[in-house]
Amino acid sequence: MSLPTTLHGLFINGQWSAGPEHLRVINPSTEALLTTVNGGDAGAVDQAVTAATAAFKHWSQTTGAERGAILRKIAAGVQGAREQLMYLQSSNNGKPLFEAAIDVDDVVATFEYYAGLAEGLDAKQDSPVELPTDDFSARLRREPCGVVGLIVPWNFPMVTTAWKLAPALAAGCCVVLKPSEVTPLPELELAAIIARSGLPQGVFNLVCGTGLAVGAPLSADPRIAKISFTGSNAVGVQVMQRAAETVKGVSLELGGKSSLLVLADADLELAVEVACGGGFFNAGQMCSATSRVLVADELADEFLLRLKARAEAIRVADPFEPDVEMGALVNQAQYQRVLGHIDRGLSAGAKLICGGNRPADLPRGYFLQPTIFTDVPQGSALWCEEIFGPVICVRSFASESEAIALANDSQFGLVASVVTRNAEAADRVANALQAGLVWINAPQVIFAQTAWGGYKQSSIGRELGPWGLQAFQEIKHVIRAI
Ligand code: NAD
Numbered sequence: 001m002s003l004p005t006t007l008h009g010l011f012i013n014g015q016w017s018a019g020p021e022h023l024r025v026i027n028p029s030t031e032a033l034l035t036t037v038n039g040g041d042a043g044a045v046d047q048a049v050t051a052a053t054a055a056f057k058h059w060s061q062t063t064g065a066e067r068g069a070i071l072r073k074i075a076a077g078v079q080g081a082r083e084q085l086m087y088l089q090s091s092n093n094g095k096p097l098f099e100a101a102i103d104v105d106d107v108v109a110t111f112e113y114y115a116g117l118a119e120g121l122d123a124k125q126d127s128p129v130e131l132p133t134d135d136f137s138a139r140l141r142r143e144p145c146g147v148v149g150l151i152v153p154w155n156f157p158m159v160t161t162a163w164k165l166a167p168a169l170a171a172g173c174c175v176v177l178k179p180s181e182v183t184p185l186p187e188l189e190l191a192a193i194i195a196r197s198g199l200p201q202g203v204f205n206l207v208c209g210t211g212l213a214v215g216a217p218l219s220a221d222p223r224i225a226k227i228s229f230t231g232s233n234a235v236g237v238q239v240m241q242r243a244a245e246t247v248k249g250v251s252l253e254l255g256g257k258s259s260l261l262v263l264a265d266a267d268l269e270l271a272v273e274v275a276c277g278g279g280f281f282n283a284g285q286m287c288s289a290t291s292r293v294l295v296a297d298e299l300a301d302e303f304l305l306r307l308k309a310r311a312e313a314i315r316v317a318d319p320f321e322p323d324v325e326m327g328a329l330v331n332q333a334q335y336q337r338v339l340g341h342i343d344r345g346l347s348a349g350a351k352l353i354c355g356g357n358r359p360a361d362l363p364r365g366y367f368l369q370p371t372i373f374t375d376v377p378q379g380s381a382l383w384c385e386e387i388f389g390p391v392i393c394v395r396s397f398a399s400e401s402e403a404i405a406l407a408n409d410s411q412f413g414l415v416a417s418v419v420t421r422n423a424e425a426a427d428r429v430a431n432a433l434q435a436g437l438v439w440i441n442a443p444q445v446i447f448a449q450t451a452w453g454g455y456k457q458s459s460i461g462r463e464l465g466p467w468g469l470q471a472f473q474e475i476k477h478v479i480r481a482i
Contacts, residue, residue, distance in 0.1 A: 006035065006036045006038060007038070009038045009206075009209065010040050011195065012047050013048075013054075014195065019041060021213055022036050022037075023039045025182075028330050028366045029365040034185070037185075037188070039181065044209070045214055045218050045221065046217070056144075059174055060174075064119055064172075068117075068118035071115035071166060071170060073198060074194055078104060085104045089183075090319035094366065095282055095283070096319045096327045097319055097320060097324075099282060103159050106159050107159060110162040111166045114468075114469065125141060137479070138477055139477070140476070142473040143473065144172030145226050146173060146225030147175070147223055147224055147225060148176075148225060148472060149178070149218040149226070150176070151211075151218065151228070151230070155286060156282070156286075157179060160253070161186075164228045175203065177191075177204070178215050178218055188208070191204070222246040226251070227239055228463075230287075240460075254412075254458055256386060256454065258292070258416055258435065259292040259416050260274060260292070260293045262275075262303060263400065263420035263425055264297075265425075268299060268303055270419055274290075274439075275392060276310055278290030278291075284387065284389045288414055289387070290415070291386075291387055296403075304353065304372075311372055316368075317362070338368060338389030339368075341391065342371060342391065348380040350393070352373055369390070370390045371390055372392050373391065373394070376393040376395065378409075384411075400425065403429070415437045416437075416439075417438070417444070426440040426441070436462065451467050
C-alpha cells in the first residue's frame with residue numbers, strides 16, 4: 001500500500017485543505033519517511049472553531065436517534081476500512097498488525113456503543129423530577145455542552161480519538177480534533193470515513209499540527225466549551241492552565257505507574273502472561289502499563305525465572321511480520337527517552353535481568369528488547385516515573401498489606417492487576433487499590449460499558465460508559481410553579 005507524498009492536514013467545514021506546517025510522518029520500524037502532512041496553525045484553529053460554532057446551532061437540536069444513525073454509519077465505515085486502518089496504525093505507530101486490529105475493533109465498538117446511548121437519549125429528555133411539594137414541577141434536560149476541542153496522543157491514536165469523538169457527537173457537540181503530529185495518518189483516514197457518513201458540514205473538524213501551533217490555541221479559544229485531552233501530565237497541566245483563562249471544562253487522561261500484584265497462591269503461568277501483556281503490549285507505550293510487578297516472596301524466584309524466559313522469547317520484529325509479538329517504539333525521541341530511563345536505572349543501582357538494548361537482528365528502526373529490572377530503588381525515577389516503553393520493574397513483598405502500600409505509593413492511580421486463586425483476597429485487594437480500573441486474573445480487556453480513567457494525577461473525569469457521554473453534556477433543570 002503506497003501513500004501520496006503529501007496529504008492535506010485540515011478538514012474544516014466539510015472541506016479538505018493544506019495548512020502551512022509540514023509534518024514529516026515517519027515509519028518507526030524503518031525510520032523512512034512515510035509522507036508529509038500539511039498541518040495547520042492558529043489561523044486554521046480559528047477557522048475550525050468558527051465552522052464548529054456555526055454548525056452547533058443545528059447539530060445541537062438534532063434528535064439522539066438522528067445522531068445515533070450517523071454514529072452507526074461511522075462504525076460501519078471503520079469496519080469497512082479495517083485493513084486500511086490496520087495498515088496505517090502499524091506503519092505510522094510501529095505496533096504489530098494484530099494489535100492494530102484490536103484498536104480498529106475497539107473503535108467500531110465505541111461508535112456502536114455511543115450510537116446506542118444517543119438513541120436512548122430522546123426518551124429520557126425532559127424527564128420529570130420528584131419534588132417534596134405539589135406547588136412546583138421540575139424536569140431534567142441534558143444538553144450538549146457546546147463546541148469541544150479534542151487533543152490526543154500517538155500511542156493508541158484512533159482509539160483515544162474514538163473514546164472522545166463518539167460520545168461528543170452522541171451528546172450533540174461539535175468538534176475540533178487535533179491528532180498527534182507523530183501519528184496523524186489513522187485520524188486522517190477516520191476523517192475521510194466521517195466525511196462520507198452524512199454528518200453535516202462543520203460538526204466535525206480536524207486540524208493536524210504540533211502542540212504549540214494547534215493544541216495551544218485550541219485550548220485557549222474562548223468559544224470552546226470543553227477540552228478533552230489525553231497525553232502527558234506536563235502538557236495536561238498546560239492545557240488546564242490555558243483552559244482556566246476562560247473557565248472551560250477539562251477532561252484529562254494522563255500518565256500512569258500501575259502495578260500488577262501476584263499473590264502467593266497465584267497461577268504462575270497466568271501471572272507471567274498478565275505481566276508480559278501489561279508490560280510489553282504496544283511496546284509498553286501504554287498509560288495503563290503495569291510497569292511495577294509486585295510478587296509474593298514465596299513465588300518471587302520462580303516467577304522471575306519464568307518471566308525472564310518468556311520475555312527473552314518474545315519475537316520483536318517489523319509489525320508486518322506474521323509471527324511478530326512486539327513492534328517498534330513510536331519515534332527517535334521516545335526511543336531515546338526510554339533508553340535514558342534504562343541508563344538512569346542502572347546508575348541508580350537497579351539490576352538488569354534481561355533486555356535493555358536493541359535486538360541484534362534489527363539494526364534499523366526504534367526496536368528495543370523486552371526489559372526487566374529488579375532491585376530498583378524505591379525513590380528512583382525508574383520506580384516512580386512513567387517509562388512508556390517495554391520495561392518492567394519486579395519487586396517482592398512479604399504481606400498483602402505491603403503489596404497494597406507499594407502499589408498505592410505513587411502520584412498516579414490509573415489501573416492495577418491482581419493475580420490470585422483466592423476470590424476473596426482478589427476483591428479485598430482490588431477494593432484497597434487506588435486505581436480507576438482493576439483487573440483480576442485478566443488481561444487488560446476494555447469494554448465501552450466500563451469507565452476509563454484513574455485516581456490522583458492520572459485523570460480528571462472518566463471516559464467510556466455513560467460517564468464518557470456525561471462529560472460532554474450540561475445538566476439543565478426547569479422548575480415551574482403550578
Ligand atoms: P503529549 O502530552 O506530548 O502530547 C499529547 C497531545 O498534546 C499531542 O497531540 C500533542 O501535540 C499535544 N500537545 C503538545 N503540547 C501541547 C500544548 N502546549 N498545548 C496543547 N496541546 C499540546 O503526549 P504523547 O507523548 O503524545 O503521549 C504519551 C502520553 O500520553 C503518556 O504520558 C501517556 O501516559 C499519556 N496517555 C494517557 C492515556 C490515558 O488514558 N490516561 C492514554 C494514552 C496516553
